Amino acid sequence: MSEELTRPFEALPESCDVLVVGAGIMGLATAHHLARLGAGRIVVVDQSYLCSGASGRNGGGVRAQWASEINIGLMKRSLALCADFATEMGINVWFRKDGYLFLARNEKRRAELEGSVALQRSHGLPTRMIGPAEVAAIVPELDVGRVVAASYNPDDAVVFPWPFVWGYARSCQRQGVEIFPFVEAELETENGRVAGALLRSRRTANAGAEHRIRAGLTILATGAWSPEVARPLGLELPNHPHRHEICSTEPLKPFLGPLVADLESGLYFSQSMRGEIVGGISNNRVPDGLDQRSSLRFLGLYARELTRTMPILGSVRVLRQWAGCYDLTPDGSPIVGRVDGLGDLVLLCGFMGHGFMMAPIMGLLTARHLMKGEEQELFDRWSLSRFERGELLAESMILG
């Protein structure tokens, strides 16, 4: 993204109405909608460059196939926002609606998928269960020998994440939101409320330079870093960072329609519009932590499962591998909304491995919630206090 969309450290103001910490997709989408609703002076800071966090490292999968009412309902709306994004924001996000295919390799998984398909259909989605023959008709290169059934929603999609982030950043800038990359925030309290932050430059030219900013409202949109950003406030968040790896192959002639996913192994892969096969796999043996390095173990794990699923890919070369951090919560649902006892802090974190697809709708709903008091139920259900109340949520269609 060009420099004129962001601002230098020296231009940081003394105060703002809203301070958004974290310029990932969640922070920027929210800032964009807050600006639209006239939230006043909005400052967004990020300790690194735009797209440095999970928002610049993900697979770009956007789907409405979920197993809970709440996620299906939200993702139906988010998918519609994704589909309109290019036109509305004037930036090509390579939105490709070729569906998601969730494979079932045993009867238990088939029954689970059948349950979620019924729920999705009751929400008006065109998802349907299909047998191995139809799976093979949709993706002839798949080895369907081990496939019992699959759920298929032709309306699910894949996007290219970077222009999505840039689109929000550009819209923010047009609306007067000030975005400061390479500025690390340390939140500060005053009389029991979060009053702003001590900001530190991370640019080589003036590394360590400090600036204090006062904020009427502070939004914590720091993804997998959220527990460590919240800790100095005495706030222990239950989410934790977990490395997730992904890779991309040399480009191939377009042949693969839907994103293929297997909830058993956690394997998923799709073909980008440039022809690369982009995919990843769950790896529960990775210890928690903010580690974004790539590993050989991942490549072995992924290659084995991918070539078992689609043998034709056995001779394709991997061009690039990278990693990012999932922001995992104990029940697989995000943590959003105001924090009891810390009046002016709003959490927007814990989005697991599916926050990219949720950001368009969560940015909108968060802004409306803060400005107009809407969507109270969602912000109660996904609140931090649900963990204390023991009201954990259930969602089984989680990848990774």
Ligand SMILES: Cc1cc2nc3c(=O)[nH]c(=O)nc-3n(C[C@H](O)[C@H](O)[C@H](O)COP(=O)(O)OP(=O)(O)OC[C@H]3O[C@@H](n4cnc5c(N)ncnc54)[C@H](O)[C@@H]3O)c2cc1C
């Ligand atoms: C490999 C991989 C594949 C994925 N695939 C998908 C997918 O297909 N579909 C999907 O929907 N989701 C996917 N996800 C998840 C998705 O990328 C995330 O849920 C989403 O991007 C989270 O956005 P965010 O803005 O909350 O966090 P981030 O994008 O991580 O942004 C947080 C930002 O906060 C900044 N920050 C942290 N601490 C501070 C501080 N103290 N001061 C200032 N700034 C700070 C960081 O630099 C970072 O830029 C994937 C994730 C990974 C890692």
